[in-house]
Amino acid sequence: MPQVVTLSVVTPMFNEREAVDQFVGRLRPALDGLGESYEVIAVDDGSRDATVSRLMQLRVDWPQLRVVALRRNVGHQTALRAGLKAARGEYVVSIDADLQDPPETIGEMLAAARREKVDVVYGVRSDRSTDTAFKRNTAGLYYWVMRRLVGPWVSDQAGDFRLMSRAVVGVLNDLPEPRPVYRLVVPSLGFSSTEVSYVREERVAGETKYPLSRMIRLTFDSITGFSASPLRIATWLGLLSFLLCVALIVTGLVAWGTGATVPGWTSLYIAVLLLGGVQLICLGLLGEYVGRIYAASQGRPAFLVAFDSAAPTPHTAHPLSGGPLTAEIEAAELDRERAPIA
Numbered sequence: 001m002p003q004v005v006t007l008s009v010v011t012p013m014f015n016e017r018e019a020v021d022q023f024v025g026r027l028r029p030a031l032d033g034l035g036e037s038y039e040v041i042a043v044d045d046g047s048r049d050a051t052v053s054r055l056m057q058l059r060v061d062w063p064q065l066r067v068v069a070l071r072r073n074v075g076h077q078t079a080l081r082a083g084l085k086a087a088r089g090e091y092v093v094s095i096d097a098d099l100q101d102p103p104e105t106i107g108e109m110l111a112a113a114r115r116e117k118v119d120v121v122y123g124v125r126s127d128r129s130t131d132t133a134f135k136r137n138t139a140g141l142y143y144w145v146m147r148r149l150v151g152p153w154v155s156d157q158a159g160d161f162r163l164m165s166r167a168v169v170g171v172l173n174d175l176p177e178p179r180p181v182y183r184l185v186v187p188s189l190g191f192s193s194t195e196v197s198y199v200r201e202e203r204v205a206g207e208t209k210y211p212l213s214r215m216i217r218l219t220f221d222s223i224t225g226f227s228a229s230p231l232r233i234a235t236w237l238g239l240l241s242f243l244l245c246v247a248l249i250v251t252g253l254v255a256w257g258t259g260a261t262v263p264g265w266t267s268l269y270i271a272v273l274l275l276g277g278v279q280l281i282c283l284g285l286l287g288e289y290v291g292r293i294y295a296a297s298q299g300r301p302a303f304l305v306a307f308d309s310a311a312p313t314p315h316t317a318h319p320l321s322g323g324p325l326t327a328e329i330e331a332a333e334l335d336r337e338r339a340p341i342a
């Protein structure tokens with residue numbers, strides 16, 4: 001695919017109608033000021049608000065804005081994947097749409113990549129004080145676990161705000177993995193890298209799209225995507241309970257020999273509960289990996305693009321006129337389909 005621009009900025013959006021105007025208001029001057037050719041790929045991750053139609057309006061006087069709408073919500077990382085696939089730039093930056101990552105830092109990232117001739121520039125948070133205490137603590141725990149399981153190269157201050165060269169994006173796009181966790185996959189590839197620090201700002205509007213359940217999902221994907229060591233926990237637990245059983249058998253035999261065999265309810269009760277618990281944990285662990293293998297073997301697309309404003313030909317016919325369905329009409333129809341029922 002020809003590289004048509006120097007820089008692609010990929011931004012996944014899920015129900016960001018409230019933030020999108022402010023985001024564009026800050027992103028555009030930051031990018032125009034670079035004096036480079038660029039494109040912005042807004043990936044709408046199946047928003048249920050008017051994000052898509054607002055983006056299509058904004059596109060009218062900002063031709064560099066490209067809208068890629070996914071058919072349904074597939075989650076931040078997969079939306080990012082859709083954006084990386086669509087990006088055509090020599091360098092690609094991924095950034096959140098809520099202005100927590102300052103767009104002005106993109107210029108610094110590009111300059112650092114060129115100056116130091118590196119393939120990856122990580123945006124590193126110098127300050128997380130604007131995040132809630134809950135977010136800070138859970139994020140701290142997440143990175144602590146990941147560093148132990150995945151490797152010491154996982155930075156606890158690097159999220160998904162980063163710049164990557166075409167070489168890196170090419171490798172990422174070729175990954176067969178259904179749900180890669182980019183903040184772990186990118187450093188694991190071992191490309192040359194540097195860091196640019198920035199202050200994590202407060203979400204400009206709307207609320208976080210990462211509730212606890214999604215954070216737990218991300219954690220499971222991160223662990224099972226990188227390490228089989230939890231399966232080893234099962235082996236160790238099994239070994240430990242086997243040793244415990246041997247000791248219990250010896251005690252049981254001694255008790256039988258000495259005739260003290262009537263009381264024993266408590267020990268039986270504990271042993272049954274303990275072993276049952278250990279077995280369920282091990283089954284669950286196995287299940288996580290089997291689930292990943294299952295998803296990979298199905299080979300279903302991780303996302304489907306409903307429309308792409310840069311698509312050369314419209315891919316559907318208008319249901320009424322029979323004529324080609326333009327991206328604008330398609331966007332409006334998507335919005336109607338998704339409007340909450342009053």
Ligand code: UDP
Nearest residue numbers: 012013014045075076079096097208209210
């Ligand atoms: N996002 C997305 N799909 C989702 C959840 C989030 O595309 O299912 C986007 C969201 O619009 C934002 C980015 O991912 O641009 C990060 O999400 P958010 O700011 O809610 O996460 P937080 O900063 O609270 O961790």
Ligand code: MG
Nearest residue numbers: 096098100203
């Ligand atoms: Mg955010």
